[in-house]
Amino acid sequence: MHDHLRGAEGVRLAVRSVGDPLGFPIVFVHGWASSNRAWDGQLDDLELAARHRLIALDLRGHGSSDIPVSGYDRASTWADDIAAVLARAGGPALLVGWSYGGLVVTDYLRERGTAGVAGLVLVGALTEMGRDRPGGAIGAAWDGTMRPSLSDDPDEAVPALTTLAKRMTAAPRPGPEVQRHVGEMLSVPPAVRKALFRRDVGSADVLASVDVPTLVVHGTEDAVVAPSSAEYAVGKIPGAEMRWISSVGHLPFTERREEFNAALLEFAGSVTNH
Structure with missing residues (x-):
């Protein structure tokens, strides 16, 4: 079920909620130029929905949420x-x-x-951004695609985003799935795609102060966000647990859906008993 709520500056954010309304809530936050549809494989999981309230939002500028002109470079807005x-x-x-x-x-x-926040799960995640920020290390998927993927010119952006979508996974995805992903990325305006990268922020002290159970999940073949970014987060967050998913790229929750969902279910159970 889609619904809307008000975020920073009154911006309307689209959210999708499924599952047990009285269950322990799991909130899903998607990535750059994506939407809550990234989490279809989790929101459609019968066991997750039977035990938990699952809530996935569209970030500002994405999916069915409002597209404000500003706010994409401010921590306070995202918070x-x-x-x-x-x-x-x-x-x-x-x-x-x-x-x-x-x-x-x-x-x-x-x-x-x-x-x-009762617990954290970081999946193929960045925790920093900017040159020489170890928590924001990216992979080879961006080679030759970064600049054109932010372009206003469709002749530049469409091929670059198509290449990026193909590089998201370790094994090739079906053509229609890649095209849907490209369409989703294109639905985020170029100005927003650019604004999200216009940041320089370190997070060492923030990560070191985390005081809730944390699971870091990363595909060993992730070419979008470098595995070293996961290692950085695990090294900073006290007691964080690392889970590598082998032979998987940037979409472990779809590439290895059953394994990911089982890990999420197990971790959520451990958090509620913490």
Whole structure:
């Protein structure tokens, strides 16, 4: 079910909620130029939905959310947006951040600590951004695609985003699936795609202050966000657990859906008993 709530500056954020309304909530935060559809394989999982309330949002500028002109480079804006979703969850939630969503989750921690957060899952995630920021190391998928993927010119952007979509996974995806992904990326305006990268932020102190159970999941063949970014987060977050998924790229929750969902279910159970 799609619904809307108000984030920072009154921006309307689209959210999708399924599962047991009284269950322990899991909030999913997607990545750059994506949407809550990234989490279809989790929201459609019968066992996850039977035990948990599953909430996936569209970040500002993405999916069915509003597309404001500004706010994409401010930690406080992202923190307020996530706070609005956590308020909707109605209690301490497991916060799951994928790719750029990991940076958004880190922005929430930067501004508000772990208020309303029972645990964290970082999936193929960035926690920093900028040149020489070890928590923001990227992979070879961006070779030759970074600049054109941000272009206003469709002759540049469409081929670059198509290449990027193909490089998301370790094994080739069916053509229609890649095209759907490209369409989703193109639905995010070039100005927003650019604005998200216009940041320089370190997070060492933020990660070191995390005081809730944390699971870091990363594909060994991730060519979008380098595995070293995961190692950095695990090295900084006290007691963080690392789970590598072998022979998988940047989409472990679809490439190895059953394994990922089982790990998520197990971790969520351990958090509720923490």
